[in-house]
Amino acid sequence: MSLFVTLSRSVALALMLVVTSTTAQAALKPTDEQRQAAVEVADALHYGHYADITFDEAWSQEAFQSYLDFLDGQRAYLLRRDIDPYRHLEEDMAEVLFEGDLDEVFDLYERLNQRHTARLEWLLEKLDEGISFDFDSDERIEIDREDTPWASRESELDELWRKRLENDALTLALADQDEEQVVDNLRQRYEGQLTRLRQAEAEDVFGIFMAAVTSTIDPHTNYLSPRQSESFDIQMSLSLEGIGALLQADGEYVKVASLVPGGPADRAGLLEPADRIIAVGQEEGDMVNVIGMRLDNVVDLIRGPKGSTVRLDVVPAQAVDMTRSHTIEITRDTVSLEDQAAHGEIIEVERDGEPHRLGVINIPTFYVDFDAWQAGEEDYRSTTRDVSREIERLKEEGVEGIVLDLRNNGGGALQEANSLIGLFIDRGPTVQVRDAQGRINLYGDTDSGTLYDGPLGVLVNRLSASASEIFAGAIQDYGRGLVLGTTTFGKGTVQTLSDLSHGQIKLTRAKFYRISGESTQNRGVEPDIPFPSLIDPERIGESSLDNALPWDTVQNVQYRRYGEPERYLATLNERHDARVAENPNFRYLERQANLARQLREQQTSVSLNREQRQREMEAQEAEQLSLENQRRRALGMPELDEWADARLDPTNDDATDENATEEDEEEMPVDRAHVLESAEILLDYAHLQHMHQLARKR
Incomplete structure (x- = not known):
């Protein structure tokens, strides 16, 4: 056994199989090895886990719901009538796990696969028929549908996917792609997802089911397939050559969970936690769209030999619209002690x-x-x-x-x-x-x-x-x-x-x-x-x-x-508050954090009208840019013309210059303010302690 007391590895592996777009043309069936592994996982959870787990009907209901969430978390493929024949699993999921009786679990996945395949083919047909680039409707599309009831009719999902197709096209159009580029990119995206569906194996289905089961227990308990176990061993030895970013699935997107200290991404300062990666490219050639791609396949694309370059199309964590992506380049390397x-x-x-x-x-x-x-x-x-x-x-x-x-x-x-x-x-x-x-x-x-x-x-x-x-x-x-x-x-x-x-x-x-x-x-x-x-x-x-x-x-x-x-x-906080009230970087951090929270809470849908979408996006970015330029004016720095430039500006990343002079401190990254204020607080603390000690001696 091996003992783990780190954040990043458990987070990166906890959600390895969230993405569901995988299947094969022939119906997939569980193997005897997988049935036995399910029984062993059940015993491990029952007898070895820290928590006292009761595998009763309540747990079965939670596990069944978790499996549905892993298969179709946005309620975009399955209909209510697809799920109804499997509702008895709400009472029987514990029995399924402990007996390794996985047939119906695989059957439900197969139903999802059929719906997913048909939907991708439907999208490709719509592209062949031609889509409108007017983008002048007054419609909006929900960002998150996880609490939406299951659709009763396929026509309901047709309406959803018509909006999704329009939104996908609008997103690319707003990124300055012409009509031909939009259609080509969407076709590549949907055909890529369809190809991956047809290449899936029984191990993929079993992995999704195991992820659904273990996620009901706690986020750091996971099943690792033989392939994942091999990747994990490589990662633990620090011999893995990549960018030093630990990733997790976030719906259809791949999100940065954390950066490996001292790794290539950390040193480059171009990638941050909660950034979303939407495309990956090598040093030469086209970018591969990874929206909807399985996490481990995305990792394989990013991984490569030391000294080579990988290109990532990234949507920053603070971006309020998925159109505001930018491409970065990181040179792969190993991470040494x-x-x-x-x-x-x-x-x-x-x-x-x-x-x-x-x-x-x-x-x-x-x-x-x-x-x-x-x-x-x-x-x-x-x-x-x-x-x-x-x-x-x-x-x-x-x-x-x-x-x-x-x-x-x-x-x-x-x-x-x-x-x-x-x-x-x-x-x-x-x-x-x-x-x-x-x-x-x-x-x-x-x-x-x-x-x-x-x-x-x-x-x-x-x-x-x-x-x-x-x-x-x-x-x-x-x-x-x-x-x-x-x-x-x-x-x-x-x-x-x-x-x-x-x-x-x-x-x-x-x-x-x-x-x-x-x-x-x-x-x-x-x-x-x-x-x-x-x-x-x-x-x-x-x-x-x-x-x-x-x-x-x-x-x-x-x-x-x-x-x-x-x-x-009390005294330290009073002095701290007085200092940071006049500190442009602290004021910026507080106001930007508040703004990001407000935008997240307010934006539950996006407009499918190009002009309205543009206005909403520009208004939100104008607020962010205003805060950034207020900081810059206070520090005597040149102002920026666009919010997107703030992310790529060296005074906004997390890198620090150990050789900087005192005059250079104002040009340091925003987070450098934390270090400088910590020194101020510690000096206050040292003086207060000294005064208290003198008072006690009198």
């Missing part, structure tokens, strides 16, 4: 005309060179060792405090999170791990002494997960420092990977708890001083995932407190 190594810098903060030096150590992941460690080598690389060297260097430079930057750190080796905490405390517990039987194992730092006992800050964001949350939670519980930023991801569960007779199962087996007794699951770690962020917590994070295990508590353990940061929070 060196790329993910911790590194530090010194920030100077001026107060009353006097300079003050604060240290910042960026920790992309919790890593350790396991091979060198197991071989007994004395100089093996690890997070703790690299951070220790940075701390020693910063102490020699006379810094007045240190900020540990854990933003986008999705976790890693649990032993490194424990040992890293030990650099800042003198022995003690760090995390509790509770298994399915209720047994609690306590992990901690056993080495006496501390490496650094000065003012400490921990900077986190929504993509700080798992081991990062353990570290931040322990520092907060010990009162050892301040946690700054945004609420973390909330992944507080542990998975193991076990072999089956056919494939593997990744199973949630345990749960993390802080030494205070609170779980990190679902809620994450809440910062002492919150910062605004453009990462939408309703789209990224444990609480955004279906059937995430709940937050709860266990008994706290005994530990000593090293400080009382809460004593200073």
Whole structure:
């Protein structure tokens, strides 16, 4: 078995088979190997999962609904009469799983396949007949139909698909494609989906069913087919040559779940979490439309040899219209330990005309060179060792405090999170791990002494997960420092990977708890001083995932407190608010996040009228552009003419220039404001602590 305590791998694999557009011309039937694997998965879920699962009628209803959602989540293919013959599965799904009786599961998929095939052929016929490019109707089309009742008549779906075809054409037309290009691109898209339908195998159907079943339990428990198991092993060894982006399915689209720290996409700064990839191309040749393509097939297109270039047509996470895509190029590479190594810098903060030096150590992941460690080598690389060297260097430079930057750190080796905490405390517990039987194992730092006992800050964001949350939670519980930023991801569960007779199962087996007794699951770690962020917590994070295990508590353990940061929070927040009220980057982040939330809530449909669609799109982008240019004017930067340019501007990406001068700080990326303000807060904290200590001595 293997133990996993990271965010990104579990998220990327949790939804590997959401897309349904796959089938073969001959009816697909379950194999004996798949029937046996279903029984083994049932036993694993029943006897091995952390949660106490009751496979009763209520569970069967949920599993059946989940299967329908995986097959046709937008209610666009199946009719009510297609589903009615299988309604008894609402009571029998548990029996289907435990007995490996998969025939009706495959039959329902086959019905979906027939409807899907017929619909694609219908669309191609409409293209052959010719479509109108007037786009002058007053109609609108819903964006999300997951709560729409199943259609009773095929004519209802004809109307839906007429609108979908018109919307697909309008989307391409608004992207400055002429009529011939629009028709050619749509035909390529639909023919590609039809080809993939006809190439499917029984393994695809079984994978969809397994994904539907395991998703009812929790989002990190998944079945991996033999093919997926092989890909997972390659990924775990870090020998996979690609762009270093972990992907997940999002309806018909492929969405970026997270970026591998130090990977090609992370270094390029052109791709962000929640971006959607709609086409993939190699260094030369045409772009391949991947809307509706299976996730693992999209991954295969993006993967390639080191040094080669992949082109991606990307719709930014903040885009309010799918027409606003742009093409980026990323050079494929491998991710080495060196790329993910911790590194530090010194920030100077001026107060009353006097300079003050604060240290910042960026920790992309919790890593350790396991091979060198197991071989007994004395100089093996690890997070703790690299951070220790940075701390020693910063102490020699006379810094007045240190900020540990854990933003986008999705976790890693649990032993490194424990040992890293030990650099800042003198022995003690760090995390509790509770298994399915209720047994609690306590992990901690056993080495006496501390490496650094000065003012400490921990900077986190929504993509700080798992081991990062353990570290931040322990520092907060010990009162050892301040946690700054945004609420973390909330992944507080542990998975193991076990072999089956056919494939593997990744199973949630345990749960993390802080030494205070609170779980990190679902809620994450809440910062002492919150910062605004453009990462939408309703789209990224444990609480955004279906059937995430709940937050709860266990008994706290005994530990000593090293400080009382809460004593200073009112003053720190007051000073922080006063500073950021005048900080253009902070004002921008807060206003842009509010605007994105409003647009998401308001936009439930899009117009099929070209002029109206253009007006709505331009109005929304004008608001976004106005906020961006307000920021730029305040910083003395040149204004932009179009909102699309903001994404490609170097002052808006997440890359930082460690050699920048103080005069260059205003030209830094928006998120750089988080680092600079963390240094300001930590300096305030250091001064308040010093004043309190002086007062106690009097």
